[in-house]
Amino acid sequence: MRRICAAALAALTILLSACHPVGPDYHTPPAPQPQPAAWHTEGPWRPGDPKDQIPKGAWWQIFQDPELDRLETSVLAANQDLVSARARLQQARALASVAISNFYPQAGVSPSYQRFRLSGNRPSLGGVVDGPITQNAWNLPFVLSYEPDLFGRTRRSVEAANASYQAAGADLENVKLVLTAETAADYFTLCEVDAEIRILDDTVASMEKATALVQNRHDGGVASGLDLAQEQALLQATRTQATLERQLRDNYEHALAVLGGAPAPDFRVAAGSLQKYLPAIPTGVPSDVLERRPDIAREERLMAAANAQIGVARSAYYPSLQLAATAGFESTGIGNLISLPSSLWAIGATLAQPLISGGRIRAGVDYAKAGYQDSVAQYRQTVLVAFQEVEDGLAGLQVFATAAESQSAAVADSQRALNIALNRYTGGLVTYLDVVTAQQSLLSNQRQAAQIQGGQLVASVMLVKALGGGWDGHSLASVSVKPSLKTAFLP
Numbered sequence: 010m011r012r013i014c015a016a017a018l019a020a021l022t023i024l025l026s027a028c029h030p031v032g033p034d035y036h037t038p039p040a041p042q043p044q045p046a047a048w049h050t051e052g053p054w055r056p057g058d059p060k061d062q063i064p065k066g067a068w069w070q071i072f073q074d075p076e077l078d079r080l081e082t083s084v085l086a087a088n089q090d091l092v093s094a095r096a097r098l099q100q101a102r103a104l105a106s107v108a109i110s111n112f113y114p115q116a117g118v119s120p121s122y123q124r125f126r127l128s129g130n131r132p133s134l135g136g137v138v139d140g141p142i143t144q145n146a147w148n149l150p151f152v153l154s155y156e157p158d159l160f161g162r163t164r165r166s167v168e169a170a171n172a173s174y175q176a177a178g179a180d181l182e183n184v185k186l187v188l189t190a191e192t193a194a195d196y197f198t199l200c201e202v203d204a205e206i207r208i209l210d211d212t213v214a215s216m217e218k219a220t221a222l223v224q225n226r227h228d229g230g231v232a233s234g235l236d237l238a239q240e241q242a243l244l245q246a247t248r249t250q251a252t253l254e255r256q257l258r259d260n261y262e263h264a265l266a267v268l269g270g271a272p273a274p275d276f277r278v279a280a281g282s283l284q285k286y287l288p289a290i291p292t293g294v295p296s297d298v299l300e301r302r303p304d305i306a307r308e309e310r311l312m313a314a315a316n317a318q319i320g321v322a323r324s325a326y327y328p329s330l331q332l333a334a335t336a337g338f339e340s341t342g343i344g345n346l347i348s349l350p351s352s353l354w355a356i357g358a359t360l361a362q363p364l365i366s367g368g369r370i371r372a373g374v375d376y377a378k379a380g381y382q383d384s385v386a387q388y389r390q391t392v393l394v395a396f397q398e399v400e401d402g403l404a405g406l407q408v409f410a411t412a413a414e415s416q417s418a419a420v421a422d423s424q425r426a427l428n429i430a431l432n433r434y435t436g437g438l439v440t441y442l443d444v445v446t447a448q449q450s451l452l453s454n455q456r457q458a459a460q461i462q463g464g465q466l467v468a469s470v471m472l473v474k475a476l477g478g479g480w481d482g483h484s485l486a487s488v489s490v491k492p493s494l495k496t497a498f499l500p
Contacts, residue, residue: 030161031327032320035168035313038385040392045295048403063291063479069193071288071473072466076281077196080265084192085185087270094184101170101177105490108170111163113497114155118337121148147346150337150353160327165320171489172317176310178488182303182480190474192268194467199261200281201463202254208455209251216244216448219431223441236441243445247452283462290472292403298395301477305395306485308388315381322377325370328362395475402472409465416458423451 064070069081085091122145129141158164220240226232266276299305336354340346363370427447433439473479 028160030158030164030320031323032161032165033316035316037309038312038388040299041389045396047294048292049400063473063476065479065481068473068478069189069470071290072193072284072469073286073288074196074284076279077193080192080196080269080278081189083269083271084188088188088268089270090184090188091181094181098174098177098181101174102490105167105170105174106496108163108166109490109492109496111156111166112158112492114153116151116153118149118151120150122146123148145341145343147340147343148337149339149346150335153334155332157330157332159330160324162321162324162329165317165324167490169314169317169321172310172314174490175485175488176307176314178485179303179307179310179482183307186303186474186478186480188268189478190470192265193470195261195264195268196278196281197283197463197466197470199258199265199278200283200466201459202258202261203280204283204459204463205456206251206254206258208452208459209247209254212448212452212455213244213247213251216240216247219444219448220244232441239441239445243448283459283466285462287465287469290469290476292399292472292476295396295399298399298476299392300482301480302391302395302475303477303480303482305388305391306482308384308391310485312381312384312388315377315384319374319377319381322370322373325363325366325373328360331359331361333357333359398475399472402468402475405468406465406472409461409468413458413461413465416454416461419454420451420458423447423454427451 067081069077124143124145127142127144129138131138156163220237223232223237223240227234227237262276262278263273265278266273269276334354334356336352338346338348338351339353340348340351345351427444427450430439430443430447434441434444
């Protein structure tokens with residue numbers, strides 16, 4: 010009869026464990042509607058062939074810059090924010106393993122020894138008390154307990170833990186994307202500052218020659234002191250600008266040092282030049298962004314975790330069954346502790362059904378539902394921001410492309426104006442003020458051209474970042490912890 014009851018109880022446990030878990034099943038809520046069918050900003054740089062052109066995991070290689078490749082490698086190897094994100098991922102995996110452990114029976118042993126004295130005046134319920142008694146108590150119990158997952162609380166907990174684990178995986182990818190994009194943006198900005206420094210240094214050298222010319226003319230009585238003072242003032246102001254640009258370069262170099270996990274005093278980046286090459290960046294359609302942005306994937310996984318928590322909260326309405334078994338040895342002496350007469354065992358089950366909780370269970374379910382609605386709003390907001398960032402990147406590249414063309418013409422015109430002003434001044438037709446004005450215009454236009462070129466590269470980086478850097482959300486499917494027989498016997 011005992012065997013029949015045990016088999017019946019086991020069959021009932023298996024049957025109940027196979028029941029559908031309480032709480033809503035997860036379905037990805039729709040993104041903000043209506044979704045745009047295409048990007049508003051069009052441009053000639055968009056190729057027809059899609060996303061395979063962005064290298065997965067090393068998107069910066071599309072710029073074909075060895076120095077940038079070196080910096081990005083150091084960031085991935087030594088950046089402390091990445092170390093922290095990887096640690097958070099391991100924490101999430103450990104929490105998922107903790108949740109899965111509830112699927113398995115829990116076993117333990119708790120040996121104990123106690124020496125005690127019973128009072129000679131102890132109550133005896135009418136019996137005879139034979140004075141005080143001093144005894145030893147040796148215990149070696151083995152305990153086995155198991156709570157069947159009757160209504161899916163453990164399954165929903167594991168579902169939530171695995172979704173949180175996947176969210177941590179997406180967060181790690183997002184940290185990588187943000188850090189590598191920031192490294193590329195700082196590097197290209199540093200190259201733009203280097204270009205401006207070269208322009209200023211070349212302008213200083215040219216102005217030094219012009220100052221010497223005006224000085225000779227002044228000494229010969231041809232040029233006035235005003236002409237000389239104007240050229241000297243412009244020369245000193247240009248030197249000041251070059252000094253300030255070098256200080257700005259130092260700041261970007263130090264920022265790159267921190268990103269690469271290196272001390273700023275020992276870190277150096279060789280003077281760079283602005284490359285003319287702008288990579289073709291495939292954008293696809295707006296719906297692609299939902300699968301290619303790790304921050305969107307993170308919010309979607311957090312939604313799944315919040316949805317599972319509703320089931321965990323609802324399971325508190327239902328009964329829980331606790332199975333327990335104890336076996337071991339108990340004796341007054343250690344010599345005969347491990348013997349058949351000293352053996353003991355117990356087996357039992359406890360069924361608990363909450364009846365009144367003062368609204369605690371209902372409040373827990375309401376809290377879980379509100380958490381899910383919050384995660385849906387966060388997901389949709391992240392999608393809207395993603396659409397904005399891609400559209401900003403496309404618009405920025407379009408504006409920079411137009412500006413670069415017109416600014417190139419402005420530099421050529423300024424150079425021609427300076428040549429004419431110098432010729433007219435040496436011919437005595439104009440004052441030196443015309444030359445100074447032409448020099449200032451040329452310097453301003455040259456620096457503006459360098460800034461636009463640097464802006465194009467940074468805008469390209471930001472567009473790649475907005476598109477997810479070639480990442481694919483399907484890779485998260487492998488980020489999960491599953492029950493296994495080996496795990497069941499781990500401590």
